Amino acid sequence: MNLEQRVYKKLLDVPKGQITTYGELAKAVGLKNGQRVIGKIMNNNPYPAIVPCHRVVMSTGKIGGYAYGEHIKTKMLSDEGIEIKNGKISSFDKKLFRF
DNA sequence: CGTAGGGCCCTAC
DNA sequence: CGTAGGGCCCTAC
Numbered sequence: 770m771n772l773e774q775r776v777y778k779k780l781l782d783v784p785k786g787q788i789t790t791y792g793e794l795a796k797a798v799g800l801k802n803g804q805r806v807i808g809k810i811m812n813n814n815p816y817p818a819i820v821p822c823h824r825v826v827m828s829t830g831k832i833g834g835y836a837y838g839e840h841i842k843t844k845m846l847s848d849e850g851i852e853i854k855n856g857k858i859s860s861f862d863k864k865l866f867r868f
Numbered sequence: 869c870g871t872a873g874g875g876c877c878c879t880a881c
Numbered sequence: 882c883g884t885a886g887g888g889c890c891c892t893a894c
Contacts, residue, residue, distance in 0.1 A: 772890075791877050795889085802888045804877035809891075811876055827877065834876025842876085 772798065776810050777820045779868070785821075786850045787866040788858065790828045797868040812836050824849075830861040 770778070775798050783789050791811075795803035811822040814836070823845045827833040832853065835842035843853055852859040 795877090800889065802878080803890070805875050805888080806877090806890045807875095808877055809875040814876095822876080825876080829878080832876090836876070839876085 772806075773810050773813070776807060777814070777816065780820055780822065780825065782868065783821060783824045783866045786864070788824045788826050788846070788851060788864050789866050789868070791825055791833065792828050793865075793868065794825055808834065824866075826858060830857045832856060832858070 776794065779797050780789070780794060789797075791804040791807040795801075795807045800806060807825065811825055812834070814820050814822045817836075823835060823842045825833065832839055832842055832846070843856075846858075847853060851864055858864060
C-alpha cells in the first residue's frame with residue numbers, strides 16, 4: 770500500500786462529529802513534519818464521497834483548505850455537529866479525534 | 869538516475 | 882494577530 774492509500778485508510782477512523790489535523794494524520798502514518806504532504810494528498814483525494822478529508826483541519830483550529838471551497842467544508846462540518854465561529858472550531862480539544 | 873518546485877501546513881517569534 | 886522559515890513527499894523534468 771502506498772502512502773496515499775495508507776493516509777486515506779487511516780482517515781476513515783475519524784468518525785462523524787470529530788476532526789483531526791494535518792499534523793496528527795501525518796504522525797499517524799509515520800511522517801515527521803509531513804503536514805504539507807497530507808494537505809497535498811487531501812487535495813488529490815479521488816474518493817471525496819468516501820474519504821472524509823473535510824474532517825482534517827489546521828492545528829490552530831482554523832478550517833484549512835478544501836478542494837471544492839472552504840465554505841463547503843465549513844458546511845459539511847456544521848452538518849456533522851461541529852460548531853464553527855469566525856472561521857475557527859469551537860471546543861477544538863473536545864472534537865479532536867485521537868488515533 | 870538527480871533535482872527543483874510546490875502543496876488544503878506547523879511552530880515560534 | 883501576522884509572518885518567516887522549515888521540512889516531507891511526490892511529480893515532472
